[in-house]
Amino acid sequence: DADVTQTPRNRITKTGKRIMLECSQTKGHDRMYWYRQDPGLGLRLIYYSFDVKDINKGEISDGYSVSRQAQAKFSLSLESAIPNQTALYFCATSDTVNEQYFGPGTRLTVT
């Protein structure tokens, strides 16, 4: 089984809808991250969490919210989706000073 899983893998939704992307990990890491990736813009950090009680905004948090339900679970919500939130979303985990492990990604399309 994959160490970092994301659901759904693909989602098409309409403008104004609320949507939740979920991430689970079995690596036992405290740190979890949500990124979005757009063509030519690289990975941009949305939110990150260093433990269950510590959640921080990244560089592009507007329009997004997160919930860290447990050490292993970190969810990203779009309260009212808009077309420019169409992107590839990645969840990742890490320990303090070592590499990040990425989930397979969620391709989100907002029409």
Add this chain to the structure above:
Amino acid sequence: QKEVEQNSGPLSVPEGAIASLNCTYSDRGSQSFFWYRQYSGKSPELIMSIYSNGDKEDGRFTAQLNKASQYVSLLIRDSQPSDSATYLCAVITSGTYKYIFGTGTRLKVLA
């Protein structure tokens, strides 16, 4: 100045040649450095991590770190068409231990 900078490319090399990918970073106190490979539409996967000045070799890959000059590079020997991908440099900053990605260099290996 961006915290982690990479030339976006594309960098084109013939099959069998050495591909050289470069990355500079702004936080002089950074201690951890990583190279990831990302195929189009897929999640980043770790190729190399390096923490000390000098070279680190793993198969056809060599990471080079020069903290005084604040750059890290990745050499790919005997490049293959399957190496065609985007290569992301990542740095963990000092103090806050933030994980910063560059925007990536696209590599094309020509058969």
